[in-house]
Amino acid sequence: xxxKAAETAKKLDKTTLRKSWWSWYVGNLSSMSFEWLESFGFxxxxxxxxxxxxxxxxxxxxxxxxRHSVFYNTEPQLGAAVNGxxxxxEEERANGVAIDDEVMNGIKVGLMGPLAGIxxxxxPGMYIPLLLSIAIGLSxxxxxxxxxxxxxSYLTTITALSYFVFFKGYELGTKSVELIxxxxxxxxxxxxxxxxxxxxxxxxxxxxxxxTALSINxxxxxxxxxxEVLNGIFPKVLPLLLVIFCWSLMAKKKxxxxxxxxxxxxxxxxxxxxNFF
Amino acid sequence: xxxxxxxQAGIIAVLAYLGSLSVPWFLGLSxxxxxxxxxxxxxxxxxxxxxxxxxxxxxxxxxxVVYIALVTPGGQxxxxxxxAAYIGVxxxxxxxxxxxxxxxxxxxxxxxxxxxxxxxxxxxxxxxxWNHRAIKNINEGDYKGLVFNHYxxxxxxxxxxxxxxxxxxxxxxxxxxxxxxxxxxxDSFVMRTLTALGGMLPAVGVAILLRQVTKKDIDLIxxxxxxxxxxxxxxxxxxxxxxxxxxxxxHFRYTNVKPVxxxxxxxxxxxx
Numbered sequence: 433x434x435x436k437a438a439e440t441a442k443k444l445d446k447t448t449l450r451k452s453w454w455s456w457y458v459g460n461l462s463s464m465s466f467e468w469l470e471s472f473g474f475x476x477x478x479x480x481x482x483x484x485x486x487x488x489x490x491x492x493x494x495x496x497x498x499r500h501s502v503f504y505n506t507e508p509q510l511g512a513a514v515n516g517x518x519x520x521x522e523e524e525r526a527n528g529v530a531i532d533d534e535v536m537n538g539i540k541v542g543l544m545g546p547l548a549g550i551x552x553x554x555x556p557g558m559y560i561p562l563l564l565s566i567a568i569g570l571s572x573x574x575x576x577x578x579x580x581x582x583x584x585s586y587l588t589t590i591t592a593l594s595y596f597v598f599f600k601g602y603e604l605g606t607k608s609v610e611l612i613x614x615x616x617x618x619x620x621x622x623x624x625x626x627x628x629x630x631x632x633x634x635x636x637x638x639x640x641x642x643x644t645a646l647s648i649n650x651x652x653x654x655x656x657x658x659x660e661v662l663n664g665i666f667p668k669v670l671p672l673l674l675v676i677f678c679w680s681l682m683a684k685k686k687x688x689x690x691x692x693x694x695x696x697x698x699x700x701x702x703x704x705x706x707n708f709f
Numbered sequence: 710x711x712x713x714x715x716x717q718a719g720i721i722a723v724l725a726y727l728g729s730l731s732v733p734w735f736l737g738l739s740x741x742x743x744x745x746x747x748x749x750x751x752x753x754x755x756x757x758x759x760x761x762x763x764x765x766x767x768x769x770x771x772x773x774v775v776y777i778a779l780v781t782p783g784g785q786x787x788x789x790x791x792x793a794a795y796i797g798v799x800x801x802x803x804x805x806x807x808x809x810x811x812x813x814x815x816x817x818x819x820x821x822x823x824x825x826x827x828x829x830x831x832x833x834x835x836x837x838x839w840n841h842r843a844i845k846n847i848n849e850g851d852y853k854g855l856v857f858n859h860y861x862x863x864x865x866x867x868x869x870x871x872x873x874x875x876x877x878x879x880x881x882x883x884x885x886x887x888x889x890x891x892x893x894x895x896d897s898f899v900m901r902t903l904t905a906l907g908g909m910l911p912a913v914g915v916a917i918l919l920r921q922v923t924k925k926d927i928d929l930i931x932x933x934x935x936x937x938x939x940x941x942x943x944x945x946x947x948x949x950x951x952x953x954x955x956x957x958x959x960h961f962r963y964t965n966v967k968p969v970x971x972x973x974x975x976x977x978x979x980x981x
Contacts, residue, residue: 571749
């Protein structure tokens, strides 16, 4: 595009950047292990960039590969922003700006934690449950509409998000992180949290099942069915209490979900043995 | 009773592999782990393969609620969703076809998910072998070797970790499910317990999400609103999502998270 500076300045073209993003997007965890997690996913995604900027200079190529294969772990979809930032920094470095390995590594390590925290809370912690809740609602009676809705809505939006933050990272550098942690972003996350909690309330009302088979025999009159009495006080009060019980075990007693499941196993066995359920 | 052919078991096992964590071939993490391995999606696919979409989706959705907000930070896997989604949901579909309740299928799938973590942890350990070869490639500047040791080697092993157990259980699952139903009729103690448990387990999935989204106890009121609208007023999920969106938009427009002082006000405006 810009012919004037092309002879001296090295520039990453859109194709190279796209290749790098795609490599990260599909391959970030391909060789994951407890020791290395996303290290080589990052290194491999930098190959197109390294070849473009340092191609022919084997020493520089190896140095760049080493630079990008140190321990790395973040939420990969949102974390694509860091890949974009690194592409931008490599481009500056190749053009003679003095950026040493420690500066780049410092930025990677400094961003990977916060982005992992925000990314996990946002994507599997909130956005996916929200889409799933709607999909569950659309699946009533075993309809394929629900799963199809989830597949299409999740894949289109998440791919677009990852691509967008990658290129924002490349264009704006570390300033792009403001898009993810800034004030408007925080308000948007809170708004999504609100929507998510309302919608999951509906999921709980439809899918948590708990009723008691107890009844009181009053002699001549027809027996009083406890479950009907309880539902007369508040519909589905037993499932509601069960959710609050599980929540308080996790939020107040800091129990792990697996332990809570274990408690439910005991509850089910005792409840059925006593003919309570 | 529903028969599972070698071809059907093979397709389900390949889908399980494609959906497992680390597999790049179907849009990586987003298309595999976060799409194919969601039980609501695996339920549809298993239903298509076995020729009963309706049962597949019903079981998939019921299992999905248990795992609605599963987060797996840093490759830590408290429950192996992939085993629950493919081995568990297939067994669930076969059991439901053989006459047991959808709730008991949920209990079975969740148990499978707890056992399945072993496959994930195997992969996380054995991949170190390929990582050490990759480090050698990097020191030599060997791109081809690096790509091989990042994609091909680890994925060949991962294929075996996922294909073999899924294929085996799914192929023999039909007999397994029928035998279990024969031993434990629907009104037996075991089946009644499984049905009760399967009805209760979704509460854990919902509670995990609640723990993540409620900062103060009073925030539970949001959840209660959704619960009440559906339990007491019987509105459907789309209507609930619209009502929820209304509140979410109000929150976004009229809340100040923290006062914004001068400095980067220009950037702030760009975001809006």
